[in-house]
Amino acid sequence: MNPRLKLGALIVSCLMFVQNLGAMPAHNGHPGGIAVIALPAQTQSAHYLGNAVLITGPLSAPVAIVGIGLDVSPGITELTTNRGAIPFEIKPKSYLTEHITITQTEKVNPPARDYDRIIRERDEMSAVFKSFSNQRPDLAFVLPVIGRLSSPFGKKRIFNGQPRNPHSGLDIAAPEGTPVLAASGGEVRATGDYFFNGKTILIDHGQGLITLYCHLSDIAVTNGQLVEAGQHIGAVGQTGRVTGPHLHFSVNLNQTRVDPALLLKIDQ
Numbered sequence: 430m431n432p433r434l435k436l437g438a439l440i441v442s443c444l445m446f447v448q449n450l451g452a453m454p455a456h457n458g459h460p461g462g463i464a465v466i467a468l469p470a471q472t473q474s475a476h477y478l479g480n481a482v483l484i485t486g487p488l489s490a491p492v493a494i495v496g497i498g499l500d501v502s503p504g505i506t507e508l509t510t511n512r513g514a515i516p517f518e519i520k521p522k523s524y525l526t527e528h529i530t531i532t533q534t535e536k537v538n539p540p541a542r543d544y545d546r547i548i549r550e551r552d553e554m555s556a557v558f559k560s561f562s563n564q565r566p567d568l569a570f571v572l573p574v575i576g577r578l579s580s581p582f583g584k585k586r587i588f589n590g591q592p593r594n595p596h597s598g599l600d601i602a603a604p605e606g607t608p609v610l611a612a613s614g615g616e617v618r619a620t621g622d623y624f625f626n627g628k629t630i631l632i633d634h635g636q637g638l639i640t641l642y643c644h645l646s647d648i649a650v651t652n653g654q655l656v657e658a659g660q661h662i663g664a665v666g667q668t669g670r671v672t673g674p675h676l677h678f679s680v681n682l683n684q685t686r687v688d689p690a691l692l693l694k695i696d697q
């Protein structure tokens with residue numbers, strides 16, 4: 430190859446790598462956060478707490494993007510890889526508590542007749558969260574809806590005086606019918622009208638990175654459909670367990686819900 434062309438190609442490939450790095454979330458080693466860990470060259474697989482972890486960057490300088498569960502205790506932990514164990518630290522973080530009044534009391538304590546449905550829907554979603562394809566996801570996320578950030582990830586929630594799981598996503602309030610966009614390219618892996626989440630879409634972006642869009646008024650995609658980043662996939666609604674129209678947006682890495690704001694690169 431002509432040396433000038435060769436230099437040009439090298440510059441282009443370096444720029445692409447820098448762009449890729451720019452798309453990565455910042456390291457945030459807290460429960461509910463994302464640890465960004467440089468791996469030894471040639472690392473091809475990594476696991477955290479037994480779950481396969483997303484790896485990006487070139488094989489000469491790979492980087493692990495690790496979801497840390499809200500329930501993980503602070504301290505030193507480790508990634509296991511084909512190049513050995515890599516320790517990293519989880520630092521403590523405290524989240525606020527939110528009291529919510531739900532007027533549909535059956536959505537707080539579901540009647541027994543809904544148990545089978547709730548379990549079936551939970552299993553359907555967790556099967557998607559468990560999938561790990563070799564597709565490399567684009568980590569430069571698009572904001573899925575323009576609106577007001579109405580409830581951050583991680584808030585401890587008390588429904589009608591009863592403690593429930595902490596908030597596993599980010600809520601963005603917007604009028605009913607506001608378009609909802611795919612945060613990144615991927616494959617639609619499930620759609621449905623679920624008991625708690627209402628009308629819902631799950632998109633698999635590859636390597637265990639899965640996004641969830643809930644409480645929609647309309648679903649504009651079908652199971653198995655490939656979507657691009659920013660593609661219109663549905664509309665904001667108030668289906669399922671809600672107090673008003675909003676998008677509940679959740680991000681899952683290595684079967685763990687993490688703070689979507691870290692990939693959307695928004696301050697709260």
Ligand SMILES: [Zn+2]
Pocket residue numbers: 580596598599600676677678
């Ligand atoms: Zn929510």
